[in-house]
Amino acid sequence: MSAVTMSPGHQGSDMASGHVLIPGELDLSHNVILYLDDITVSFDGFRALNKLSLAIDAGELRCIIGPNGAGKTTMMDVITGKTRPDSGKAFFGQTIDLTRMTEPQIAHAGIGRKFQKPTIFEHHTVFENLELAMKTDKRVRRALFAQLSDDERDRIAMTLKRIRLADEAERVAGLLSHGQKQWLEIGMLLMQEPKLLLLDEPVAGMTDDETERTAELFVSLAGTHSLVVVEHDMAFVEALGGRVTVLHEGALLAEGDLATVQADPRVIEVYLGR
Amino acid sequence: MRTPFTIRLLDSMPRGGWIALALFALLAWVWVPVAHLVLPAEHALHIPAYWVSLIGKILCYMVVAVAMDLIWGYAGILSLGHGLFFALGGYAFGMYLMRGIGRDGSYQSDLPDFMVFLDWKELPWFWMGSDSFVWALFLAMAVPGVVAFVFGWFAFRSRIKGVYFSIITQALTYAAMLLFFRNETGFGGNNGFTDFKRILGFSITAPETRVVLFGLSAALLALCLILGRYLVTSRFGRVLAAIRDAESRVMFIGYNPLHYKLFIWTLSAVLCGLAGALYVPQVGIINPSEMSPANSIEIAIWVAVGGRGTLVGAVVGAGIVNFAKSWFTVSFPEYWPFFLGFLFIAVTLFLPQGVVGLVRKLARRKADDTPGGADAVAAAATPVRVGLGKGGPLPVKAGSGGEIATKGAGA
Numbered sequence: 293m294s295a296v297t298m299s300p301g302h303q304g305s306d307m308a309s310g311h312v313l314i315p316g317e318l319d320l321s322h323n324v325i326l327y328l329d330d331i332t333v334s335f336d337g338f339r340a341l342n343k344l345s346l347a348i349d350a351g352e353l354r355c356i357i358g359p360n361g362a363g364k365t366t367m368m369d370v371i372t373g374k375t376r377p378d379s380g381k382a383f384f385g386q387t388i389d390l391t392r393m394t395e396p397q398i399a400h401a402g403i404g405r406k407f408q409k410p411t412i413f414e415h416h417t418v419f420e421n422l423e424l425a426m427k428t429d430k431r432v433r434r435a436l437f438a439q440l441s442d443d444e445r446d447r448i449a450m451t452l453k454r455i456r457l458a459d460e461a462e463r464v465a466g467l468l469s470h471g472q473k474q475w476l477e478i479g480m481l482l483m484q485e486p487k488l489l490l491l492d493e494p495v496a497g498m499t500d501d502e503t504e505r506t507a508e509l510f511v512s513l514a515g516t517h518s519l520v521v522v523e524h525d526m527a528f529v530e531a532l533g534g535r536v537t538v539l540h541e542g543a544l545l546a547e548g549d550l551a552t553v554q555a556d557p558r559v560i561e562v563y564l565g566r
Numbered sequence: 567m568r569t570p571f572t573i574r575l576l577d578s579m580p581r582g583g584w585i586a587l588a589l590f591a592l593l594a595w596v597w598v599p600v601a602h603l604v605l606p607a608e609h610a611l612h613i614p615a616y617w618v619s620l621i622g623k624i625l626c627y628m629v630v631a632v633a634m635d636l637i638w639g640y641a642g643i644l645s646l647g648h649g650l651f652f653a654l655g656g657y658a659f660g661m662y663l664m665r666g667i668g669r670d671g672s673y674q675s676d677l678p679d680f681m682v683f684l685d686w687k688e689l690p691w692f693w694m695g696s697d698s699f700v701w702a703l704f705l706a707m708a709v710p711g712v713v714a715f716v717f718g719w720f721a722f723r724s725r726i727k728g729v730y731f732s733i734i735t736q737a738l739t740y741a742a743m744l745l746f747f748r749n750e751t752g753f754g755g756n757n758g759f760t761d762f763k764r765i766l767g768f769s770i771t772a773p774e775t776r777v778v779l780f781g782l783s784a785a786l787l788a789l790c791l792i793l794g795r796y797l798v799t800s801r802f803g804r805v806l807a808a809i810r811d812a813e814s815r816v817m818f819i820g821y822n823p824l825h826y827k828l829f830i831w832t833l834s835a836v837l838c839g840l841a842g843a844l845y846v847p848q849v850g851i852i853n854p855s856e857m858s859p860a861n862s863i864e865i866a867i868w869v870a871v872g873g874r875g876t877l878v879g880a881v882v883g884a885g886i887v888n889f890a891k892s893w894f895t896v897s898f899p900e901y902w903p904f905f906l907g908f909l910f911i912a913v914t915l916f917l918p919q920g921v922v923g924l925v926r927k928l929a930r931r932k933a934d935d936t937p938g939g940a941d942a943v944a945a946a947a948t949p950v951r952v953g954l955g956k957g958g959p960l961p962v963k964a965g966s967g968g969e970i971a972t973k974g975a976g977a
């Protein structure tokens with residue numbers, strides 16, 4: 293992974309310090325891509341997140357489960373800058389403080405997010421959706437004169453193939469089926485070339501076949517990307533095979549592989565109790 | 567391969583658009599001058615001064631409508647205060663026209679009449695340089711631009727959207743109107759500016775001056791349409807439409823909507839200011855009623871009637887409503903507000919896409935009946951964009967128009 297910050301020249305005199313910190317550059321020197329530490333978010337007295345701490349390793353595929361209102365979406369809001377935590381820290385790598393950044397800055401730093409409800413640009417074509425999401429200079433003065441290079445067209449074509457929408461490239465995205473919209477949004481995420489992908493219920497509304505293919509895609513992404521998947525579909529979580537974190541009432545309840553977590557009496561209590 | 571800018575500019579409008587624009591230019595720059603200046607008054611094809619001024623005035627309104635469509639139709643920001651920018655441009659240029667009166671005013675003073683009336687001894691500081699045509703033209707763009715930029719910066723940064731934004735713009739123009747009504751503000755109070763005598767040394771009532779102002783208004787409209795077409799077919803335009811449809815998604819893929827909105831908002835205000843500067847010498851008066859909230863609402867109605875997000879719809883809508891208005895205000899002045907209200911309700915209920923949307927729908931239906939002719943119609947109906955020139959798969963907007971095109975080609 294090119295994102296790992298390395299000392300630019302090993303023969304340099306600054307070698308002793310280990311590695312050079314480059315502001316804004318993702319630092320994975322401790323192999324952790326995301327730290328949440330003691331995060332609390334309250335809305336009118338209701339604690340959506342209650343001293344939540346969580347760490348995601350670089351290249352990991354992590355599933356987050358939990359009953360409704362456990363704080364899964366709020367957690368994603370905090371990571372992507374939509375919600376500011378009342379207290380606590382959120383770091384991307386070792387150095388990037390997410391609580392001080394705006395949504396576009398966080399996106400540029402390398403965090404991509406897929407929403408629970410597919411949010412794509414319904415009036416744009418599939419191709420244009422991917423074009424807009426593509427990693428590039430996104431300032432106004434560039435957008436005014438931007439033209440697609442051959443290389444960029446190839447990247448879009450590759451993503452189109454990957455999300456199986458190559459034949460729909462010129463269709464208006466609003467006309468796609470629900471499952472296709474989900475895939476398009478995943479495709480937009482891939483075009484951003486993020487290092488960390490946050491996926492909120494990515495397979496909701498997909499057919500079994502589509503779900504299976506989504507799981508394959510995510511597993512293939514893990515390693516080069518880090519993924520955090522919020523999901524209710526246990527078969528899907530099982531197919532992903534990563535570590536599972538259970539949230540409950542805004543705090544971490546249990547963590548481990550799926551079988552361990554499912555056997556945990558506290559988890560059973562939360563899901564079946566009351 | 568990078569396509570040269572000029573080619574992209576040409577590509578941004580379908581051929582039909584360029585032909586229509588060329589015809590328009592021919593009419594405005596050849597036919598109108600000939601018919602007004604050369605043909606004798608008793609000739610059947612002579613265009614009287616009344617019509618030149620009326621159409622010239624409506625051309626300025628059309629520019630405002632295009633500016634409105636850029637922010638409302640494409641960026642989804644409904645401004646109910648665009649009359650303010652138009653009036654600010656008008657006032658800025660009106661200052662120059664007031665200075666142009668010189669000693670020909672009622673009080674034979676170097677100061678404009680209203681200042682003599684208020685017993686002012688010298689020009690206020692903000693009238694400095696107002697005797698310069700270039701400075702006045704600069705102010706006509708800069709004042710609306712700066713006001714829009716500052717207002718937009720705070721409003722968009724605070725993420726004020728939708729109806730709240732509309733209401734604040736409405737309040738803004740109302741506040742400005744109250745300010746300009748005051749004599750102490752230094753802009754002629756409720757009488758505003760009038761009795762202009764000359765512009766760049768030419769008599770303002772001369773037929774030649776009238777024709778030149780008319781031609782400039784037509785040129786400004788044409789330039790606005792070309793610029794607008796380029797903007798909405800560029801990636802910038804696609805980002806704008808994306809902000810309109812799903813702003814949070816735009817932020818999460820790394821665009822800062824604030825900058826995009828601010829750019830188009832300020833540009834829109836500058837275009838309104840220019841339109842106002844051309845409007846004032848043609849109608850011969852500017853007063854604070856141009857800033858009244860109702861005026862700004864009317865601008866939104868023009869665009870709604872013509873069809874949002876099409877640019878050409880804004881022109882059509884401004885034309886229809888304003889010709890209707892000038893007819894009504896001559897024939898049954900008291901019924902105009904009722905008609906305007908009725909028009910707005912009717913368009914909202916029955917023509918959500920406006921007149922242009924209706925025409926496209928009819929053309930499409932006709933094309934369905936006669937598949938052979940579908941290509942041309944679909945090409946004409948292709949919304950928003952055509953492509954980026956040669957080179958690879960062009961993202962041609964499909965929509966139903968595009969699908970019919972393939973069907974037609976197959977038949």
